[in-house]
Amino acid sequence: MNRVRLLVFNPVLQVLDYRVPAGMAIEFGQLVMAPLGPRQVLGIVWEPDRLPGDEVPEAKLRPILEVLPAAPLSKALRGLIEWTADYYVAPMNSVARMALGSMAALRGGGTTTEYRLSGDEPRRLTPQRAAAMDALHGEQASIRELAALASVSEGVLRGMLGAGILEPVTVDLDRPYPRARPDHAPPALSELQDAAAQQLVGAVRSGGFTPFLLDGVTGSGKTECYFEAIAEAIQLGRQVLVLLPEIALTQNFLRRFEARFGTPPVLWHSSVKQSERRRAWRAIVSGEAQVVVGARSALFMPFKTLGLIVVDEAHEVSFKQDDGVRYNARDVAVIRARFEQAPVILASATPALESLQLAEAGVYTKIDLPDRFGGAQLPDVEIVDLRKEVPERGRWLAPRLVAKLTERLARGEQSLLFLNRRGYAPLTLCRHCGYRFQCPNCSAWLVEHRLSRRLACHHCGHETSTPEECPECHTGDCLVACGPGVERIADEVRELLPDARLAVVTSDTLNSPEKISAFVEAAEGKLIDVIVGTQLVTKGYHFPDLTLVGVVDADLGLEGGDLRAAERTYQQIAQVSGRAGRGEKPGEVLIQTRHPEAAVFAALAAGDRDAFYAAEAEARKDAGAPPFGRWAAIIVSSEDEAEAREAAKSIGAMAPNLPDVMVLGPAPAPLALLRGRYRYRLLINARRSAQLQDVIRAWLGQLQFAQGVRVAVDIDPYSFV
Secondary structure, three states, rough: EEEEEEEEEOOOOOOOEEOOOOOOOOOOEEEEEHHHHHHEEEEEEEEEHOOOOOOHHHHHEEOEEOOOHHHOOOHHHHHHHHHHHOOOOOOOHHHHHHHOOOOHHHHHOOOOEEEOOOOOOOOOOOHHHHHHHHHHHOOOOOHHHHHHHHHHOOHHHHHHHHHOOEEEEEEOOOOOOOOOOOOOOOOOOOHHHHHHHHHHHHHHHHHOEEEEEEEEOOOOOOHHHHHHHHHHHHHOEEEEEEEEOOHHHHHHHHHHHHHHOOOOOEOOOOOOOHHHHHHHHHHHHHHHOOEEEEEEHHHHHHOOEEEEEEEEOOOOOHHHHOOOOOOOOHHHHHHHHHHHHHOEEEEEEEOOOOHHHHHHHOOOOOEOOOHHHHHHOOOOEEEEOOOOOOOOOOOOOHHHHHOOOOEEHHHOOOEEEEEOOOOEEEEEEEEEOEEOOEEOOOOOOOOOOOOOOEEOOOOOOOOOEEOOOOOOOOEEOOEEEEEHHHHHHHHHHHHHOOOOEEEEOOOOOOOOHHHHHHHHHHHOOOOEEEEEEOOOHHOOOOOEEEEEEEOOHHHHHHOOOOOOOOHHHHHHHHHHHOOOOOOOOOOOOEEEOOOOOHHHHHHHHHOHHHHHHHHHHHHHHHHHHHHHOOEEEEEEEEHHHHHHHHHHHHHOOOOOOOOOOOEEEEEEEEEEEOOEEEEEEEEEEOOOOOHHHHHHHHHHHOOOOOOOEEEEEEEOOOOOO
């Protein structure tokens, strides 16, 4: 090759041509450095016929500067990048960036310096140093990462280093991972589990693309089944990727994985420190990483010999990314498996309607696990009509649920109260003048967090301390909390059951692997009587003595006009219900609602999932909604409201007039102000026959926007705010 075409990581340019210097060996997928003006730019060598760009005359080509010492991105991964960019109408270089580690990882291993507490405690400590020592116990990382963990400045830590409170540690960036052993602790499987496992193992052994939907009730042992497929892949020397929807689920999964294979898997998610990310990326590229467990971003890692993909809790909404490249990891995982010619397993107790439809059509191979492992029974589900069984004044738990909690406490059994709302109350107002605390950056109310005495926006992260008086009328002792959050429910339980040992489980309280592990150990050790939690506790946990689940406000998920609201509500409540009665003791679930006639609650009470999904599918078909039709959104935003509005109007004015495409809007988004940007939305509803992405590209390609305007496309949206 005398000349090459590069996909470059530049916000303005995507494609540039360069000359290959004499003696330099180049192949497709290689990572290189090339000149761009006075600077250098990272690029990936790409097939010219697959990367459109202007042809540059030979005489004007500048030479490649350097080939980086990292393995080329495979043809399968390059195909995935192309497909993702095309399907989600995203820049190719934005997609490709997700496949790369840091520049340090691209350039090689070597060593780095991290820091930890030395064990020396000086006689006198400043308050900041004392707080940092408490926060950094057992931690080792860079100064920047330690500063973030301890919530202090880097200067404080450098002072501690100079005082001998911190010590440097040299870390080998390419030290090998312990090897997982497929025969370490094989489980005893039931007959149904064994049949399912053998089907998955056979697909791994045969190789080739086979998509599976592993549909098993909560507690049926889905994880043990796909662990056997992982064991087979390890035995054959192939790499495995397991995607989890929540980082919080990782710790529980790690314990189970280590018990089965004798060592933890390789981790990849946003909370992994930088030196570990470099180590993991290089081990993935070299093929040394046997099993990688991570969040959705792990999907684009450059595996050398990927032989199996598992998507656990495949129905989860958090697999859809809502900024940057707006992809759905569940769907992209299937496409990656197709490019890699490997099996993919979508595991769930409550599969997405789209997955069930593909299974019914024969696109996915469906494996059913209809019974719980070990003879455990699914819990009894009862509906509590809050219009008839009214909680006491100022309380949120109905008398029947309070009585059940009291019974469980007397029997030494555990209970779980579920409310998917963090904090103490979703709205705080002044009883004197009616002033409401609103986020200055978003059109959202500030949520009161009484444990930390702060008001916080759950959209942009803005925080302020809870004031002593109303900022509008300056009246003291006049602030009223409206509605319940988990902290408020926990306070109610403390008043009703003063002897009960409580745990509040949210992303605020379990914000580190250590805290998650401590919670699991306490719950398994019967040191907790009542768990009050958000969706963080709806899946992945197995507490044999947990026999009661109370859903405090089941109607919450039905609000907001989301086309998937009923499906999400069913999935969430079914998942949290599945925490009850997983051992020998029978379980019971009470669902509090003001709409007991809703089809979703009737299906939950009757245990008739198929009837619910059939009705939901019929409603979607009538509305032309997925999986029977297509949805897309165009989100226009700017820091200037008039600028955003005019840009949205210009897009609406040029909307295509096609028989199989309907455009709704523009209109202000439900969250009209988000992180300081004003937002407008257009929704597109299209038939399956429409070439939706081509239509959107041609539509937006003819328009020019002001510099401050951002236009984002969301194919198959899950969020409508």
